[in-house]
């Protein structure tokens with residue numbers, strides 16, 4: 001019988017762990033699916049890992065690990081993948097905003113031969129206007145940059161063991177799980193779902209954290225910003241040439257003093273472009289620097305007793 005692993009990254013989710021484990025357990029048993037739940041506490045400051053240990057003691061199908069500090073959801077997902085043993089793995093949020101009812105549909109598509117089943121958001125649910133604006137902007141920028149429709153994708157997906165293996169073997173530190181499954185290829189099916197409201201706890205995203213996430217992922221997944229810098233340089237040179245001709249003509253006509261405005265404008269425009277370009281290049285250098293250091297994506301400080309090997313360390 002095939003085993004389904006579910007990876008659940010959790011940051012300060014003490015109110016959600018028990019309920020999520022219960023809901024998932026009941027659903028999967030009802031559908032006769034053999035399962036394991038892998039919770040990763042992403043350096044939570046509340047009792048998240050204690051709740052995970054309690055669940056694990058109650059139900060041996062529940063396992064988990066705790067990070068030494070907050071490494072971010074991406075790291076949580078990858079640590080979770082590393083700890084799974086299933087033939088298929090589903091990654092989902094542990095606040096049940098990704099509706100569990102979709103899991104049997106994903107499982108069925110996998111049994112029929114799909115190697116990736118992407119969860120596609122039908123609706124973002126009733127979130128705040130601020131959230132909609134920031135998330136909307138984020139997906140728009142990302143879709144343009146990596147030339148994939150990010151609106152359609154989410155972190156809710158099923159992966160065949162083969163795909164999990166491919167993702168785990170990627171050498172890079174800055175991963176973008178959502179887009180990496182597109183990059184990997186494989187036989188892909190989709191399932192639509194509606195984003196549910198969060199019952200307990202709070203969302204961990206703010207406008208600025210989303211912007212940071214967008215810039216990090218854009219620079220680790222696309223070189224388009226670097227090409228844009230070149231294009232902007234070209235445009236500003238063209239602009240300067242036009243202004244230069246104008247200034248020269250004025251000089252020849254004897255009305256050159258007015259050119260003072262032009263000089264100030266030019267300095268501002270060129271200065272602006274140079275700063276922006278340096279910023280973009282700086283982001284790439286930061287990415288390269290992080291990759292070159294080769295530090296692990298995350299550090300595990302504790303694991304539940306039923307984690308095989310029980311080696312505490314970093315991967």
Ligand code: UDP
Pocket residue numbers: 008009010011012013042070071072073076092093094095097202203204205
């Ligand atoms: N999460 C995480 N590490 C973080 C932030 C979030 O593991 O640094 C987890 C969080 O516990 C949840 C999932 O990622 O299971 C999605 O986060 P959240 O619900 O805050 O985001 P939203 O649903 O509002 O987009």
Ligand code: MG
Pocket residue numbers: 093095097198203
């Ligand atoms: Mg959520």
